[in-house]
Amino acid sequence: MLASGTWGLGENLDKFFTLKEIKENIGALVTKGISVNPRKGNPPPRTFETPCGLINSIGIENPGIKEFKRNYLPKIKSYGVPVIVNLYGEEVEEFLELSQELKGEADGLELNISCPNVKKGGLFFSYDSKTVSKLVKKVREIWKDFLAVKLSPVGPVYEIAEICEKYGADTVVVANTYPALAVLEFKPLKVLQGGLSGPAIKPLTLRLVYDISKKIKISVIGCGGIVSGKDALEYLLCGAKAFQVGTANLIDPRAPIKIIKELRSLTDGLCSKSASC
Amino acid sequence: MYEAKIVINKKEAENIYLLGIEIPKNVLKKFQPGQFLKIKINQRMDPLIPRPFTVHAIEENVVYILYQIVGKGTKSLSKLRKGEILEFLGPLGKPFPKLKNYVICAGGIGIAGFGFLLQKSVNKKIFYSPEMIFYGAKTKEELVRLSFLKRFGIPVKISTDDGSKGYKGIVTDMIEEEFKKDPRTVLACGPKPMLKRVAEIGKKYKAKTYLVMETFLACGTGFCMGCVIPLKRKKHAHLCIDGPTFLAEEIDFEFLS
Ligand SMILES: Cc1cc2nc3c(=O)[nH]c(=O)nc-3n(C[C@H](O)[C@H](O)[C@H](O)COP(=O)(O)OP(=O)(O)OC[C@H]3O[C@@H](n4cnc5c(N)ncnc54)[C@H](O)[C@@H]3O)c2cc1C
Ligand SMILES: Cc1cc2nc3c(=O)[nH]c(=O)nc-3n(C[C@H](O)[C@H](O)[C@H](O)COP(=O)(O)O)c2cc1C
Ligand code: FES
Numbered sequence: 001m002l003a004s005g006t007w008g009l010g011e012n013l014d015k016f017f018t019l020k021e022i023k024e025n026i027g028a029l030v031t032k033g034i035s036v037n038p039r040k041g042n043p044p045p046r047t048f049e050t051p052c053g054l055i056n057s058i059g060i061e062n063p064g065i066k067e068f069k070r071n072y073l074p075k076i077k078s079y080g081v082p083v084i085v086n087l088y089g090e091e092v093e094e095f096l097e098l099s100q101e102l103k104g105e106a107d108g109l110e111l112n113i114s115c116p117n118v119k120k121g122g123l124f125f126s127y128d129s130k131t132v133s134k135l136v137k138k139v140r141e142i143w144k145d146f147l148a149v150k151l152s153p154v155g156p157v158y159e160i161a162e163i164c165e166k167y168g169a170d171t172v173v174v175a176n177t178y179p180a181l182a183v184l185e186f187k188p189l190k191v192l193q194g195g196l197s198g199p200a201i202k203p204l205t206l207r208l209v210y211d212i213s214k215k216i217k218i219s220v221i222g223c224g225g226i227v228s229g230k231d232a233l234e235y236l237l238c239g240a241k242a243f244q245v246g247t248a249n250l251i252d253p254r255a256p257i258k259i260i261k262e263l264r265s266l267t268d269g270l271c272s273k274s275a276s277c
Numbered sequence: 278m279y280e281a282k283i284v285i286n287k288k289e290a291e292n293i294y295l296l297g298i299e300i301p302k303n304v305l306k307k308f309q310p311g312q313f314l315k316i317k318i319n320q321r322m323d324p325l326i327p328r329p330f331t332v333h334a335i336e337e338n339v340v341y342i343l344y345q346i347v348g349k350g351t352k353s354l355s356k357l358r359k360g361e362i363l364e365f366l367g368p369l370g371k372p373f374p375k376l377k378n379y380v381i382c383a384g385g386i387g388i389a390g391f392g393f394l395l396q397k398s399v400n401k402k403i404f405y406s407p408e409m410i411f412y413g414a415k416t417k418e419e420l421v422r423l424s425f426l427k428r429f430g431i432p433v434k435i436s437t438d439d440g441s442k443g444y445k446g447i448v449t450d451m452i453e454e455e456f457k458k459d460p461r462t463v464l465a466c467g468p469k470p471m472l473k474r475v476a477e478i479g480k481k482y483k484a485k486t487y488l489v490m491e492t493f494l495a496c497g498t499g500f501c502m503g504c505v506i507p508l509k510r511k512k513h514a515h516l517c518i519d520g521p522t523f524l525a526e527e528i529d530f531e532f533l534s
Contacts, residue, residue: 008500016498032502040513044533047495047503052322054495061502199322227322250496251317251326252278252366 001028002256003223003246004086004110004150005058008032009068010076016253022079025260027242029081031068033088033112036097038064048182048192053200053225054247055180057192060088060115065101073105084108084148090118092135099142108146111139113160114176114195126152129159136167148221151175153201153208158215165216173221173244174209177201198247199225206238213239227255229262233270278317278327278364279304284339286357289421292346293386294355297339298363305340307368308332310394310404311489311522314340314367315497316354324350327366329494331390331521334425343389343422369497370521373404374487376462380455381407382475384448384467385414390489391466392422395429406431408461413448413471417441449474453482460484464522469533476525486525492516507533 007013009032013022041061048055062068076083085106089095099109113125113132125131136149149164151157153175164172177195184190205224213220222240226232227248235243248255281298289295308314315327328350333343346352357363373394381391391410398406406429413436414420420442426433435443436451444451449471452463460482465475466489479486495501497517504516507529514520 005502006496006500008498008502012499041502041505043507044492044505045503046505047493047501049324049326049493049495052325054326056495056501056503058502198325247325250498250501252364253496253498253500254278 001030001084001221001242001244002026002249003244004030004112005032005056006246006249007253009062009072010079011072013079017257019080021257022081025257026081028084028108029076029079030084030110030244031076031086032062033060033086034062034065034068034098035060035088035090036065036094038062038067039088045184045192046194048184048194050180050182050196050200053196053198054250055182055192055194055196056177057194062088065098069101069105082107082146084110084146086110086112086150088112088115090115092131092138095135096138096142099139103143106145108148109139109143110148110150110173111135112150112176114150114152124152124155126157126160127155129156129163132160133163133167136164136169140168146170148173150223151208151212153178153205153224157208158212161212161216165218169218171219171221171241172212172216173223174212174240175205175224178204197225199227199231201225202231206234209235209240210238226259227251229259229264229266232259232263233266278366280362281340281365283357283359283361283363285359286355288355289343290419293419293421294344294346295333295422296342296344296354296357298342298365299338300340300365302338304367305335305338308335308340308393309368309372310397311373311390312368312370313390313497313521314342314365314369315494316342317364318350318353318357324353326495327364327497328354329369329497329517331489332368332393333389333422334392334396341392343386343392345386366497370517371519373464373489373522375404376407376464376487377405379405379407379462379464380409380411380452382411382448382452382463382465382467382471383413384465384471385419387465387467387471387489388412388422388426389466392425395426395431399429407464408432409434409455411436411448411451411455413437413451413467415439447471447474449478453478456482456484463487465489472525473530476528476530479525487522488525488528489522490516490520490528507531
């Protein structure tokens, strides 16, 4: 799957892939975070490179659900693979409104709970298991199709994963970016706060996937720092049923094809060595 | 990303290099002046993100890039040798606007992208030649590719901060002197303070001003939405898809980091 926020709004995916390549290599497209109202996003700078990683603070720039449905979703659907819409809300009601708006329009929803909850003074949903219980339960009442919750790697992660299972999510995506900071200027001190992604986070998220997949029965989708077929295989061996690729798409738009190719050759190798597959 | 073989990676001045890479003809045909490509400098993961460079010139099947060492990526790039393979993606971004009766203003490594514009203006089919090139650098040693630039028969007005060659002072002072007599459209590329000053001069003399902007690019393909250029109108632009060249009057310098 292509991870949220790392392939734009789908306008120019077809510049880099043929439709056939998309169908043969990409299991699903997870859209950029979509909110009820349009969001302008954060002022620059929005990205900063760190050793083997990238900090981003885009601020969920998106056109809002109405314009997204009108001007972007048709093109994304035309790629011919399942479309999962990533939802960004700052209160439970916004998630519900978004779920309502998308009924019959998308193949699945992915709830981004790394958002500040304005009703709780900006406390992130991912830190607040009570609100997440309410959120998943209420979205499930509206949305009968595929429902994923994208966990934050920080906070009571294991408890939240169990809550997602209990209230009817089909899967948890493990995980979003790690809260991080970069110093831009020394004097006066100027910093960029954002989320860290890329190969730097792979060992951390891999551990989460390994542990969480043992704790819950619903499937786990791994996401964090996958840039090669070997990375993907490691996630699958550690309990993930599927995986998402994010930062790798920024480095090379054709990375997903390369990763799948490498994965296929690795799994072919594994299968020929063992009689059980 | 596509593989390309390095045919030259030569020092032009202290910290300034000329890189030539062989690119398949069908890809090469697509490049227009003002567009850039991104280069994955090595197969290791640091630096992780490919670096963007404007096309400096194209000759036969070789794309030339003129670059300055400013950090770890450009430093590693300067260590690569003829015959080695690197990966690139491009062309990316929009070409320069098609201008007539205009001048060029370049500060330091900002000269890089104009070589290809001069090459493409020779036949006057799509792009037209500038009437004058204003080119400033810190010292005489940092003025690069002068003989190449002079090949096109367009007056090149030089300035150096230390007066070691040409006018002693900054390049924008020369432009202001010129615009007092004859203000014209200007296309400028260089460090941010220079661009700001060109924008002020353009405004003062009512000259249409285009600036080639820079930010860190995480993707260069419109995927990450990280490369915002704040505009005065409500919606901001993304450098890698809407730029890198922008009309100065539209840019909101106050919010530019
Ligand atoms: C469209 C475009 C075309 C370009 N064309 C050319 C060209 O033709 N020739 C050329 O020489 N250069 C060109 N550049 C600039 C070039 O891409 C950079 O100089 C290069 O990426 C630097 O890489 P580096 O790893 O050497 O430096 P880095 O190690 O990345 O850093 C360089 C400097 O920038 C600072 N820095 C890095 N990231 C940030 C950030 N997010 N916020 C604030 N400061 C930061 C660092 O502290 C350091 O001082 C172009 C840039 C763009 C956007
Ligand atoms: C530029 C950028 C934008 C992102 N935008 C979103 C977003 O809108 N919603 C979301 O849930 N995750 C977003 N993410 C997180 C990614 O989808 C992914 O979970 C994370 O980057 C870890 O995977 P990776 O290491 O493969 O990139 C974004 C990541 C990046 C780098
Ligand atoms: S650099 Fe990613 S959108 Fe421009």
